[in-house]
Amino acid sequence: MIEGKIIKFYREKAGLTQGQLVNGICSVTHLSKIERGITEYSEEITQLLAKKLNINPQVEIARYHNLSKKLEQWHDAMVMQNLKESEALKKELEQDDLIQLQEFHLYYLLLSARYHLLKNQLVQAKKLINHIHRVESTLSPHDANMFKHVRGIYYFLSGQFQECVDVLMSIDQQQYNRLEYFYHLAIAYHSINSPVRAYYYANKALRYFRNTLNMLRIIDTEMVMLIQLNANEPHDFNETIQTYEKLLKMCDTCYAVERKAKLYHNLGFEYARRRHYQKAVELYQEALKLIDEHSPHYLATLDRYIFSCHAGNLLAKESLLELAQKGLALANAANSNDWINFQLHLYLLNDEMENYYQCVETIALPYFKKMGYRILIDYFEKKLFQYLYENGKVERALELASSLIQGRPNFYENN
Numbered sequence: 001m002i003e004g005k006i007i008k009f010y011r012e013k014a015g016l017t018q019g020q021l022v023n024g025i026c027s028v029t030h031l032s033k034i035e036r037g038i039t040e041y042s043e044e045i046t047q048l049l050a051k052k053l054n055i056n057p058q059v060e061i062a063r064y065h066n067l068s069k070k071l072e073q074w075h076d077a078m079v080m081q082n083l084k085e086s087e088a089l090k091k092e093l094e095q096d097d098l099i100q101l102q103e104f105h106l107y108y109l110l111l112s113a114r115y116h117l118l119k120n121q122l123v124q125a126k127k128l129i130n131h132i133h134r135v136e137s138t139l140s141p142h143d144a145n146m147f148k149h150v151r152g153i154y155y156f157l158s159g160q161f162q163e164c165v166d167v168l169m170s171i172d173q174q175q176y177n178r179l180e181y182f183y184h185l186a187i188a189y190h191s192i193n194s195p196v197r198a199y200y201y202a203n204k205a206l207r208y209f210r211n212t213l214n215m216l217r218i219i220d221t222e223m224v225m226l227i228q229l230n231a232n233e234p235h236d237f238n239e240t241i242q243t244y245e246k247l248l249k250m251c252d253t254c255y256a257v258e259r260k261a262k263l264y265h266n267l268g269f270e271y272a273r274r275r276h277y278q279k280a281v282e283l284y285q286e287a288l289k290l291i292d293e294h295s296p297h298y299l300a301t302l303d304r305y306i307f308s309c310h311a312g313n314l315l316a317k318e319s320l321l322e323l324a325q326k327g328l329a330l331a332n333a334a335n336s337n338d339w340i341n342f343q344l345h346l347y348l349l350n351d352e353m354e355n356y357y358q359c360v361e362t363i364a365l366p367y368f369k370k371m372g373y374r375i376l377i378d379y380f381e382k383k384l385f386q387y388l389y390e391n392g393k394v395e396r397a398l399e400l401a402s403s404l405i406q407g408r409p410n411f412y413e414n415n
Contacts, residue, residue, distance in 0.1 A: 001037030002061050002064055003034070003041075003046050003057055003061065004034040004035045004036065004037045004041075005035070005037070005064075005101060005102075005103070006055070006057065006060045006061070006064065006098075007021075007031075007034065007035060007046070007049050007050070007053065008035035009098070009100070009101055010053045010055055010060075011035075011053060013097070014053060016053075018031050018032060018035075021049060021052060021053070022049070025045060025048045025049060025052070026045055030045075031049070034046070034049075060098075063096070063098055064098060064101075067093070067096055067098050067099065067104060068104070070089060070092060070093060070096075071093065071104065071107060071108065071111065073089055074086060074089040074090065074093065074111055074115075075111055075114070075178075077089060078111070078114055078115060078118050079178070079180050079212075079214065079217070080214055080216065080217070081118065081216050081217065083118065083119070086115060086118065090112075090115060093108065106132065106135065106138070106139060106143060107143055107146075109128055109131065109132055110132065110143060110146055110147060110150055112128055113125045113128040113129055113132070113150050113154075114150055114153070116128065117150070117153045117154060117157060120157065120296075122154065122157055122158055125150075125154055126154065129150065129151060129154060132147060141172070141175040142175055142176055144175075145171045145172050145175050145176035146176060146178065148167050148168065148170060148171050149168065149171060149176070149178065149180075149181045149184070151167050152164045152167045152168040152181065152184050152185075152188070153184055155167065155188075156184055156187065156188050156191070159371045161188050161191040161192045161371070162188075162192060164184065164185075164188040165185065165188045165189060165192065168181055168184060168185045168188065169185070179204065179205065179208040180205065180208065180209075180217070182201045182202070182204040182205035182208065183201070183202065183205035183209075183217065183220065183221055183224070185197075185201040185205075186198045186199070186200075186201040186202035186205055186221070186224050187224055189201060190224060190227065190228065190231075191373070192374055193231075193374035193375050193378075195228040195231035196228075198224065198228050198231075199225055199228040199229070202221050202224045202225045202228065203225065205217075205221050206218065206221040206222065206225065209221055215250065215253075215254050216254055216256055216259065218250075219247055219250050219251060219254070219256060219259050219263075220259065222243070222247055223247060223259075223262065223263060223266065226240065226243055226244070226247075226266075227266060230270060237270070237274065240267075240270060241267070244263055244266070244267045244270075247259075247263050248260060248263050248264075251263065257290050258290070258291070258295075258297070260290060261286075261287040261288075261290035261291045261297060261301070262287075262297065264283045264284070264286045264287035264290070265283070265284065265287045265297070265300065265301045265304065267283050268280040268281075268282075268283030268284045268287065268301075268304065268305075268308070269304060271283065272304065272307070272308045272311070275311075275312075277308045277309075277311050277312025277314060278312060278314060280304075280308040280312075281305060281308050281309055281312065281314055281315075284301055284304055284305035284308060285305070287301045288301055288302065288305065293330060294330070294334065296334070296336065296338075298330070299327060299330060299331055299334070299336060299338040299341075300338070302323065302326075302327045302330075303327065303338065303341045303342065303345070305323070306320055306323050306324055306327070306342075306345050307345070309323075310345075310348070310349065317349060320345070320349055321346065321349050321350075324342050324345040324346045324349060325342075325346070327341070327342035327345070328342035328343060328346065337367060340359070340363060340364050340367060343359060344356060344359055344360070344364065347359060353387070357383075357384060357387045357388075360380050360383065360384050361384055364376075364380055365377065365380055365381065365384070368380065381400050384400060385397050385400045385401065388400070
């Protein structure tokens with residue numbers, strides 16, 4: 001019954017009423033049933049209607065099927081994180097006016113939101129999400145679950161990790177077979193310091209990516225799993241290093257420069273937490289060479305580089321101050337909350353301990369709690385407790401004691 005959908009689309013596009021189109025061909029009632037796909041109709045009638053609309057039914061049906069296929073290709077390209085192909089397919093789809101057909105349009109909007117999320121364009125994605133939300137009741141079961149996936153990705157990228165978990169856990173796997181969402185569940189659980197669940201869902205995602213031969217996402221997922229193995233206590237370090245080296249070689253094979261930088265960063269982190277600061281600094285330097293200064297990942301690596309240099313006494317104070325000022329300027333220019341980390345570095349390097357802990361208590365901790373950064377909350381609450389207790393602020397220190405007693409070991413425990 002595709003012909004009926006196409007006839008309706010072009011009739012409305014031409015600004016014709018049903019009566020105007022069927023004049024001399026058939027009844028309005030018959031056309032209405034054709035457009036809704038609830039009646040049989042002769043080829044002669046559809047040819048007459050098409051001729052009046054100046055369209056070729058066979059050509060339009062072929063376009064219809066091609067458009068459906070191209071939408072799936074666009075989705076696949078985004079899951080594979082092939083940005084070049086995603087951009088090319090987006091341009092092709094935008095030039096096809098059949099994309100305005102009702103059954104294509106909402107799916108196209110969902111994929112458009114996903115495209116903006118792929119490019120970290122959260123404002124544009126949010127606008128589309130708000131629009132789709134208003135017509136959510138009209139979505140098919142598949143698209144309704146895909147909408148949950150899209151919202152989950154948005155929540156994660158905007159730092160709403162618990163909301164990400166909640167919406168992704170509500171997906172009906174029977175209605176939505178894009179099991180990539182297990183990966184997003186894994187990184188959300190990682191972000192709220194739930195390593196067991198993070199590892200569990202990463203392992204499920206890994207099976208999906210292996211079945212679909214998605215090499216880039218295999219690297220992503222194995223990286224997440226490796227982090228979980230070292231989450232609460234250091235995993236076998238030789239095995240950890242060997243796995244990182246394997247993933248680095250995979251990055252070279254796939255020309256995955258950004259992922260290689262992340263691996264260098266994460267391996268540097270593992271060395272730093274074991275107080276091997278010289279090696280950590282070398283790895284952070286390798287990561288920084290691969291990242292554009294305007295990337296969010298650059299700020300995260302620069303932060304850890306400064307930390308390791310200072311902890312290992314590997315760089316002069318003047319040089320560290322310059323780097324901290326650079327990080328602060330880049331973070332402010334990008335409107336990034338990473339400015340907090342660099343401001344703390346500056347206070348620490350200048351021995352402004354009162355300002356440092358005031359910033360921790362009034363700015364850093366409230367922000368980390370708002371974002372759900374459990375690891376950072378545990379670390380800075382412990383440091384703040386020690387500072388308050390040692391400086392005679394016992395009452396305030398005791399207020400923190402309860403959460404510290406209940407606290408869990410974390411990435412920073414050895415620093």
